[in-house]
Amino acid sequence: MSKSTVYGIYDDEEVLLTSVKEIRKNDIDIKEVYTPFPVHGLDKVLGLKDTRMGITAFIYGCIGVTLGASMIYYIMHIDWPMNIGGKPNVTSGSYFYHNLPAYIPILFECTVMCAAHLMSITYFIRCGLYPGSQSKSPDPRTTDDKFLIEIDVESDKKKIIDLLNKTGASEINEKNNSDE
Amino acid sequence: MFKITNRLKNIAKILMIIGFVSICFSIFNSTQNQYTDLEIHENLIEIVNKDFSSIYNNLNVDSIYPAKDTADIFSKQAGRTDLRYMAASKLKLDTSILNAIIDTAESSMHFHLKNKEIKSISSLYELEKKLRKFYHTKLSKPWTSLLFNNYFFLGISIFAVFFIALQYVSEAAWSIVIKRIPEAVLSFLPYTGIMMLVIAVAGALHWHHIYHWMAEGVIDQTYSIGVYKPYDKIIDGKSAFLDVTFFLIRSLIYVVGWIYFARKLKSLSLTEDLNGGINYYNKSIKTSAWFIVFFAVTSSVASWDWIMSIDSHWFSTIFGWFIFAEWAAIGFTTILLITLYLKSQGYLKYVNNSHIHDLGKWVFAFSLVWTYTWFCQYMLIWYSNIPEEVAYYTARLEVDNYRFLFWFSMLISFILPLILLMSAPSKTNHKRLIFVSIVILIGHWLNSYLLVAPGSLNTHGNIGWTEIATGLGFVGAFIYIVFQSLSKVPLETKNHPYLDESKNLHSYPHEDSH
Numbered sequence: 001m002s003k004s005t006v007y008g009i010y011d012d013e014e015v016l017l018t019s020v021k022e023i024r025k026n027d028i029d030i031k032e033v034y035t036p037f038p039v040h041g042l043d044k045v046l047g048l049k050d051t052r053m054g055i056t057a058f059i060y061g062c063i064g065v066t067l068g069a070s071m072i073y074y075i076m077h078i079d080w081p082m083n084i085g086g087k088p089n090v091t092s093g094s095y096f097y098h099n100l101p102a103y104i105p106i107l108f109e110c111t112v113m114c115a116a117h118l119m120s121i122t123y124f125i126r127c128g129l130y131p132g133s134q135s136k137s138p139d140p141r142t143t144d145d146k147f148l149i150e151i152d153v154e155s156d157k158k159k160i161i162d163l164l165n166k167t168g169a170s171e172i173n174e175k176n177n178s179d180e
Numbered sequence: 181m182f183k184i185t186n187r188l189k190n191i192a193k194i195l196m197i198i199g200f201v202s203i204c205f206s207i208f209n210s211t212q213n214q215y216t217d218l219e220i221h222e223n224l225i226e227i228v229n230k231d232f233s234s235i236y237n238n239l240n241v242d243s244i245y246p247a248k249d250t251a252d253i254f255s256k257q258a259g260r261t262d263l264r265y266m267a268a269s270k271l272k273l274d275t276s277i278l279n280a281i282i283d284t285a286e287s288s289m290h291f292h293l294k295n296k297e298i299k300s301i302s303s304l305y306e307l308e309k310k311l312r313k314f315y316h317t318k319l320s321k322p323w324t325s326l327l328f329n330n331y332f333f334l335g336i337s338i339f340a341v342f343f344i345a346l347q348y349v350s351e352a353a354w355s356i357v358i359k360r361i362p363e364a365v366l367s368f369l370p371y372t373g374i375m376m377l378v379i380a381v382a383g384a385l386h387w388h389h390i391y392h393w394m395a396e397g398v399i400d401q402t403y404s405i406g407v408y409k410p411y412d413k414i415i416d417g418k419s420a421f422l423d424v425t426f427f428l429i430r431s432l433i434y435v436v437g438w439i440y441f442a443r444k445l446k447s448l449s450l451t452e453d454l455n456g457g458i459n460y461y462n463k464s465i466k467t468s469a470w471f472i473v474f475f476a477v478t479s480s481v482a483s484w485d486w487i488m489s490i491d492s493h494w495f496s497t498i499f500g501w502f503i504f505a506e507w508a509a510i511g512f513t514t515i516l517l518i519t520l521y522l523k524s525q526g527y528l529k530y531v532n533n534s535h536i537h538d539l540g541k542w543v544f545a546f547s548l549v550w551t552y553t554w555f556c557q558y559m560l561i562w563y564s565n566i567p568e569e570v571a572y573y574t575a576r577l578e579v580d581n582y583r584f585l586f587w588f589s590m591l592i593s594f595i596l597p598l599i600l601l602m603s604a605p606s607k608t609n610h611k612r613l614i615f616v617s618i619v620i621l622i623g624h625w626l627n628s629y630l631l632v633a634p635g636s637l638n639t640h641g642n643i644g645w646t647e648i649a650t651g652l653g654f655v656g657a658f659i660y661i662v663f664q665s666l667s668k669v670p671l672e673t674k675n676h677p678y679l680d681e682s683k684n685l686h687s688y689p690h691e692d693s694h
Contacts, residue, residue, distance in 0.1 A: 044686065085563070101555075101559045101562050104555065104559065
């Protein structure tokens, strides 16, 4: 645990972006940045790793399409075959692919549903957003119009504060961790 | 400042010459030994009366056509006809006599029927029907290839106008550094627009039979040639809209309106470069908004007029969107291709990976939108299985000439971009983008052929030399005119309020490679 944490508060996202760049150039680790809205390019200047959400989306989509296909197959071909408007007739032994055009909307919806819901759930779990969880933001103004850079101080506190001042922070706060 | 290279110019010129020569040659060819419906009828009467009058033996004219009716029909004939021939028209004839008649007719009228077709003929009426189809197809073939190629390039050039308008009304900034490209593409619009009008007027003058509803007698109950009555109840029901004069006026309105907006948007952008100020930008937004309203209606109605009315009996409520999605897909693809070409030649230094990535996203997205509308139309018609709707797909799927092209064009303009452009890095990989773009353009080109040919040529259409050469001619003209127009103005825009934002675009999530 570091001795203390410094919070640099900014008024503008452009200033925030340049200051993040400047701080990282000076080999100082930024613990977290809190913003009221997603800032374009922030992940790039922070040097965050690419999100793996795309991979999970693909996997969840595959789960969805499999689920949909097996559901349709069970309902329409095994459990209760029906003759609907004389379409390739399931009751007289037509195969799954004969009816594929009619099944595509269902498969599509199942894919979207599984991908969207499971991705949301994954996102919540990764961010620790379960019901009743407390906000981790050190300053409630970051939900309104302020941008905040959180830095854990290891040794050279003065250098960090100078840097934050130089890059245009409108306000700098400190929290001493050893008190707690 | 971009300068068109001599090599590209020469290639374009050669392609234009190939296209022009082949289309002129095939139109000339199609008018040789050409007979109208009435001439076919009269020639057959002559042949039958001269050498095959034996079929009239034992023919009781009165028993087939009661005297009053025959006199009635007889009095309304436009040309020469023969009561005995009319009576014998629907008589089932011996194969030997029929073959002899066909042979005699073939030597004087220079037609060629396939063996399969000859076998299916059993009466003079059916022979006449086959000959009418043969001569109509022969006459329409070069015009069909002209129409679908022109429609394809009209789509690309009108979509460039829509693209610019879309950027203005959404106040988008990313596209400003490539704004000159759609502005150059739209300079092809007057040529394709006027060609479309030429095709429409040619249809009205019966120079081709692509639009069946324009044919003589389809809405006239009293019109007949022999026992053949071209009257069509369904087309008569649509005659308020499918009226030749109204059709030509509508076509003129679309083309003139589109060209007006295209020129206005372009000139606003160019004067903004010279004078600066926010005034031109605000004016452009207003013009774009009006254009989008105008285009929303006209793009839909134009697609009904020029494409959907070819299959006169058929209609589809999603057709306008389907055509729009196709125009969007090929429009974005063309803009992307030109951007990549200019980039490879060392121009457009402000275009970075983020711009290419954005264009790639549009190409990817609209390939999927196109597939979506394609499938909506297909699935609903397949599912409801109503004869008058399904006829559209049976004309494409039950005919050997088209079946392969139908699935092939759909698959390569859907599956290929879906797989190859799915990941973000692939949307900035220039080689892959060029490959996919060219394949998409070919897929949509084949698809536009299938929108037109089965309706105008029935089962006789196929992608042959005429179609490809006409396509190459259009490609040549497109390259020549668009790149000439690119050379006339500086590639870099000035004074646009969002120019700096566009230059500093960094939306691409991965590291820039340059």
